[in-house]
Amino acid sequence: MQMFKRIADIFNSHVNSALDKLEDPEKMINLMITELEETQSKARSSMAARKAEQLSLEREKAELEKLLLRWEDRAKLAITNGREDLAREALIEKNNTNSRIKRIEELETNLQTILASQSSQLTQIADKLKEVKDKQQILVQRARSAKEKKQVADTLKSSDSTDLARKFSELESKIERMEADAEMAGYHGTASAADEFSKMENESEIDAEMEQLKASMSKKKEKEQK
Structure with a gap:
C-alpha cells in the first residue's frame, strides 16, 4: 500500500x-x-x-x-x-x-x-x-498550450473594460483626424489661374448659345406675325 x-x-x-x-x-x-x-x-x-x-x-x-x-x-x-x-x-x-x-x-x-x-x-x-x-511529447505540447491559454485568459481578465473603451475611442478620433487631413490635402483655398480661364471659357460658350437661342426664337415669332 x-x-x-x-x-x-x-x-x-x-x-x-x-x-x-x-x-x-x-x-x-x-x-x-x-x-x-x-x-x-x-x-x-x-x-x-x-x-x-x-x-x-x-x-x-x-x-x-x-x-x-x-x-x-x-x-x-x-x-x-x-x-x-x-x-x-x-x-x-x-x-x-x-x-x-x-x-x-x-x-x-x-x-x-x-x-x-x-x-x-x-x-x-x-x-x-x-x-x-x-506520451511525454504530447503532454509537453498540451501543457504549453494550457500555459498559453492561461496567459491569454489572465491578460483579458486583467484588462480594464473602461480603459479599453477609452483607447478605442482615442484610436477612432485619430483615424477621423487622418481622414480629414487627407481631404484637406487636396483643397487649395483660392481658384488657380487655370480654373479661372476654364470658368470664363464655359461662360462664353453659354452666352453664345443663349444668343443663338434668342435669335432663333425671334425669327420664329416674326414669321408667325406675318
Whole structure:
C-alpha cells in the first residue's frame, strides 16, 4: 500500500504544481519520470532483499528438517538401548525443532505475500513509466498550450473594460483626424489661374448659345406675325 501511495503522491504533487505554475512543462515531466525510475529502483532493491531473506529461510528450514530427523533417530536409538530418559530428551528437542520449522514456514508464507504484492507494484510502476514516456511529447505540447491559454485568459481578465473603451475611442478620433487631413490635402483655398480661364471659357460658350437661342426664337415669332 505504501508503494501505491508513493506513486499517487508523485503524480499529485507534480501534476498539480505543473498546472499551477506551468513554468517548464518538459522539466516537470522529466522530473516525474526520474522519480518514477527511482521508485522503481527502490522497489526492485526491496524485492531483491525479500528474495534473499526467503532463500535464507529456505536454507535454515532445510537444516532444521535434517536436525528433526536426527533427533527422531536419537530417540529411537535411546529406546533401543533402554535409555528412556535420553529418548524423552531427544523427543523434546525434536518438538522444539518442529516448532522452529513452523515459525519459518509462517515467515515464508508472509514473505510470499509481500513478494507477490511487490511484483504487482513493480508491474504497475513499469506500465505507468512506459505510459508517461510514450506520451511525454504530447503532454509537453498540451501543457504549453494550457500555459498559453492561461496567459491569454489572465491578460483579458486583467484588462480594464473602461480603459479599453477609452483607447478605442482615442484610436477612432485619430483615424477621423487622418481622414480629414487627407481631404484637406487636396483643397487649395483660392481658384488657380487655370480654373479661372476654364470658368470664363464655359461662360462664353453659354452666352453664345443663349444668343443663338434668342435669335432663333425671334425669327420664329416674326414669321408667325406675318
